[in-house]
Amino acid sequence: MDEIKALIEKHREKIVQTRRDLHQIPETAYTEFKTAEYVAKRLDHLGLAVTTGIAKTGVLGLLAGPEPGKTLMLRSELDALPVKEETGLPFASTHEGAMHACGHDGHMAMVLGAAAVLSDVSDRLSGHIKFVFQPAEEGPGGAKPMIDAGVLENPVVDYTLGCHLWPGVDQGQVGVKAGPLMAxxxxxxxxxxxxxxxxxxxxxxxxxxxxxxxxxxxxxxxxxxxxxxxxxxxxxxxxxxxxxxxxxxxxxxxxxxxxxxxxxxxxxxxxxxxxxxxxxxxxxxxxxxxxxxxxxxPVTANNPWMAGEIREVAGSIVGSENVIEPEPTMGGEDMSFFLDRSKGCFFFLGVGRDGCAPLHNPRFDFDEDVLLTGVEIYCRTAIKLLGQR
Missing domain, CATH: 3.30.70.360 (Alpha-Beta Plaits)
Known part of the structure; x- marks a missing residue:
């Protein structure tokens, strides 16, 4: 696991830059063409088998280990919101009237970061990892169209994992809950x-x-x-x-x-x-x-066993005292469709701090160090579930 930390540190600059690159080109539901192209190029550069145009703009990168085994899916969203940005960041949106005000730029950076790290240790993994980037999470929803297009098949997905940057959880903490999490x-x-x-x-x-x-x-x-x-x-x-x-x-x-x-x-x-x-x-x-x-x-509900696995992995990274059970939220997520069809967990990665704007706010921003925590949770979970014994 020290090697995983070292690899994440090696990719740190690229992970942060990825978030900033994507933050500058926000695109709303089913118009995520520049975003999808950026993601696909990064996956292709890692040597993964890449499929584009799934449910219009969705992207899939497939990493195969040298031995047969289970399949894990790591999921992110591609889309942004129709919000005029007011952060004043040097890498603010260049697309007038659109902004990554819900953290999807960070979500993509974490999944791409995990793809880079796991590619470095792929010879020690069994089975497959699918890196899935879906359109239109903010509405009307791209998860179900991607499922209908076969993203959970060939090979069949056994485990699903995703996260959301969450101002309602303090920075440095991870929120994991078995059962219903979002409405x-x-x-x-x-x-x-x-x-x-x-x-x-x-x-x-x-x-x-x-x-x-x-x-x-x-x-x-x-x-x-x-x-x-x-x-x-x-x-x-x-x-x-x-x-x-x-x-x-x-x-x-x-x-x-x-x-x-x-x-x-x-x-x-x-x-x-x-x-x-x-x-x-x-x-x-x-x-x-x-x-x-x-x-x-539908209700976003986590598999109890998978939630327990994530709680254990997150505790080894941030300390068990910093893994909390978050309050359920009336917010909705189409990650729910993926969770309905596999053992899965959707967890909250805390970004809450003084002055942090809420999600969907034109001033929403977060401390980019949290991205490394997310990447590490993804990588350690993958190794725990798919690592050769």
Missing amino acids: AMDRFDLTIKGKGGHGAMPHLCVDALDIATQIVNALQRIVSRHMNPLSPTVVTVGQFNSGTTFNIIPEKAFLSGTTRTFDSKIWKSWAERMDRVVNGICQAMGADYELNYQPGY
């Missing part, structure tokens, strides 16, 4: 269709804005009065557009939002529950509606 998440778009008219003559109209406000309140009552309070559930209306001026009753109103839960039964019931409430209010008020409910990501 199932969906999106809904709702259009209320009424009858517009003069603001002084409401009796001749069907007020779409008024109906939409009733629906916003009623959706919250699904959570507070129809759900078990011991099963955390959230519905958020994040967008509400209606009306054009002060004296016209709007003919239409548009709502968009998300639902979150850790309960799979609740997750599968949300579409029907929402439609029933919206239909009832619209019928009572004389309006029509169009509801587009879009199932998103």
Whole structure:
């Protein structure tokens, strides 16, 4: 393991530079062409078998050991967010209106760093390692399309591992949790269709804005009065557009939002529950509606055995006292699709410190030393699972 530390130190400068290179070329969902090209070139330079264009922009690098064995997948995301960067970093985004505000630049740097180190010791590994870079994690989701394209096959993936830089965990700590870690998440778009008219003559109209406000309140009552309070559930209306001026009753109103839960039964019931409430209010008020409910990501749940393996590996690196069980989050992750199909673990790598901006914030940044910790966890786990006995 001293050799692994030495190899990581050897690649330190390249790992940090990789993060900075990628930070400058952020690309949003399914437009990650420059990013994918950068990643593919790096994997090819390491001598891996590289496949590109998976689910449009996804990339796979395959490392084969000299002996047959199990297959481990290390996963990262390619995409950035439609955020205007305000960090003032010398390597800030050169793409106007796009930013790696969720740490995906760091995630890619860690997986590429692990690929470099593990390539140096590949003669002592059995089986295969797949280095997977998926598009569109921020939405609409690239994990399932990559699975549909066969990324978990030939060879079949036995173990899956990924991590997220996490401001909610202190820098120097690693968050590992067996079972549910992140919530199932969906999106809904709702259009209320009424009858517009003069603001002084409401009796001749069907007020779409008024109906939409009733629906916003009623959706919250699904959570507070129809759900078990011991099963955390959230519905958020994040967008509400209606009306054009002060004296016209709007003919239409548009709502968009998300639902979150850790309960799979609740997750599968949300579409029907929402439609029933919206239909009832619209019928009572004389309006029509169009509801587009879009199932998103399932619960991100870690395999207990794999979580135990990661906890042990992380403890050997940062000290067992710095491996914590993080609080579950209502944030969603399409890593969940990979975890559903293999023994896997998704862990949080702490970047929390004074002044650290939250994820998805235009000022989000992190201490790049944490990348070396992530690379070491990946490499030591690979050796533990695939190292020749």
